[in-house]
Amino acid sequence: MSKRILIIEDEPALQNVLRAELEDAGFEVASALNGAEGIRRATDFLPDVVLLDVLMAGTDGYAVLKQLRRLKTDSGPAIFIVTNLADDSTMKQLRSYLVGKDQIFIKSNTAISAIIDAINAL
């Protein structure tokens, strides 16, 4: 069965290309353009992996992360934070939120193929 990926990303240009590439790589993909919608989709779509942007208007990535953590069980989704907030202190803060198979990707330094490889490696 193909893996289910939820993209939570408020930048349509990024979401579109990410979605197209992930679908072409054979994954089942759902997406949300903001944090609140993302949390809803996480509960009904039951993704294997959530690709989560951090800086979003309204419910930001931190808030989504806290919510998902509450929902998360052993079989819950791996959270891949996909952000451009690459400053040293933010990175250290984000890392402290990660558990298990969670990872961080810096958008501008990451090829989509690297994200696909990481999903496949789960």
Place this chain on the structure above:
Amino acid sequence: MALPNIDHAAVLNSLIDSIIVIDAAGHLLFINSAAANMFRVTGVSQHGQSTDGWLQFVDSDDDEWAIQHDHIQLDQLLQRDDVFIHHASGKQQPVSVTITRLDQADTTAYVYTVQDRTKQHALSNLKSAFVSIVSHQLRTPLSAVKWTLESILLNRRKDPLSEHHKDFLEQALESNERMISLVNDLLNVSQLENGKMKTVPQRVTPATLLHTAVNDIQMYAHANNVTLAIDQTVAGLPDVYADPDQIQQVLQNLLSNSVKYSPGKSVINLGAAVANASVLFHVSDHGIGIPEQAQERLFEPFFRAENAIATKAEGSGLGLYIAKMIVELNGGAISVESQQETAPTGTTFYFSLPQFHGDEAVSTTNPNV
């Protein structure tokens, strides 16, 4: 001509800066008008009284600055420009403070000079806001361009793409990556200069640092037909105490330079050795070398040696400046060795990191590092 009799107190009261003089027990000996105004105390009536409760400063976390007067020597001054006065209204006023010691007869006094830094603080905040805008607003579209170009080039949908178009797209992707790298460098410099980059030192094995760095840059080295070789001797070295993420960046900056300025089929050697209480790392290449007169300025921001510019290789001149600041932040030093007298013999960069002794305050180990 007789000198006019100047009232020194009147001179001090005419200053814009705040002057406060206290004795060793913290009793007020003098306060000028600017200080009385700044600290909201009614000047003269306070003389001889305790300064407890109002002559105090807090840092950005609202923690009080514990001033140790007895540590101030006669010819020294104690200085901080990152503290605040916490006013009763709740307002925090950014100030710089200089404390000097004054010994007169049998009395030791301490002179506080306090300057308002509201304007500088506002400017610094503006700079931070600008950096935040660059960080997100500029990198997001750059990422969108990068991912879109990569998507077309990967061509999973097997849309026909002529060789000609493929070349153009690859050039566009390369330019995009150069721009991303410049933005990254500028962000790093800004954070380092603003003291926003905090080290989280850990116990790290030198061999791990070097192997991680080599893995990360292997593709770039391969594309330039350059071999990276780590000395066998690094296996037995003592651990160092440094921030591994930041040291990776130092190594990446040094290695990418070495690869960039090395001829094809050459080898770049990486290694380390014990030097006193430190471990001294080195990166040696057989590249174009660095002229002696350029070596002094090599670690300055935006500086690029003439022979580097002549190669037409891209570079912002920020990589070594960043490397220097990070190494120093981690308690080490960086230096360069390159001889050019007859023919270029390549360049060796050295940087030191403190050895781990086991009694450091070990930060929480992060499994994701």
